[in-house]
Amino acid sequence: MAIEIVEGDITAQQVDVIVNAANSSLLGGGGVDGAIHRRGGPEILAECRKLRAGHYSRGLRVGQAVATTAGRLPARWVVHTVGPVWSATEDRSSLLADCHRNSLRVAASLGASTVAFPAISTGIYRWPLESAAEIALSTVTEELASDTSVTLVRFVLFGQAAYDIFRSRLP
Numbered sequence: 001m002a003i004e005i006v007e008g009d010i011t012a013q014q015v016d017v018i019v020n021a022a023n024s025s026l027l028g029g030g031g032v033d034g035a036i037h038r039r040g041g042p043e044i045l046a047e048c049r050k051l052r053a054g055h056y057s058r059g060l061r062v063g064q065a066v067a068t069t070a071g072r073l074p075a076r077w078v079v080h081t082v083g084p085v086w087s088a089t090e091d092r093s094s095l096l097a098d099c100h101r102n103s104l105r106v107a108a109s110l111g112a113s114t115v116a117f118p119a120i121s122t123g124i125y126r127w128p129l130e131s132a133a134e135i136a137l138s139t140v141t142e143e144l145a146s147d148t149s150v151t152l153v154r155f156v157l158f159g160q161a162a163y164d165i166f167r168s169r170l171p
């Protein structure tokens with residue numbers, strides 16, 4: 001079992017699962033979400049629409065995760081999760097931990113071994129990187145110690161600053 005920290009573009013990762021920092025609509029957006037749908041092609045959105053037409057008619061709740069095809073991405077599945085928007089007045093840390101835990105559980109239910117995560121909530125949702133890194137790394141460490149098919153989690157960070165922050169908090 002291993003945790004890797006790399007700097008780069010998550011859509012270029014050759015892994016079983018790429019985790020998407022989506023929104024509740026599951027119908028696309030900016031940031032990582034935009035990049036995944038752009039590079040993955042229309043198949044991903046088509047599956048997201050089907051999810052919305054079925055079990056997820058009210059959207060995906062914050063902290064939950066669901067899988068689709070990865071379309072043309074060099075992965076087998078995309079696991080979409082919805083991070084919490086940062087709040088200075090309310091502690092939403094448990095929801096950010098849920099995103100990581102539930103994404104890994106969905107990946108394990110598919111039999112995935114390798115999973116790439118972006119820094120969920122740290123872009124458009126404004127979560128401070130230091131805090132996000134601590135929550136992400138501690139939750140993933142805990143989950144990897146449980147009974148799971150996942151053997152490698154790779155955090156793929158945009159830019160040197162984010163990379164350094166995650167690196168320095170690796171247990």
Ligand code: AR6
Nearest residue numbers: 009010021023029030031032033035121122123124125158
């Ligand atoms: N590869 C790796 N990291 C990236 C990439 C990439 N291609 N692109 C951006 N990042 P964000 P959020 C970094 O905004 O904060 C969308 O509109 C970025 O620098 O993608 O969870 C959704 O639809 C940042 O550190 O996700 C939602 O509405 C991190 O990825 C909303 O944004 C996450 O930034 C979700 O916001």
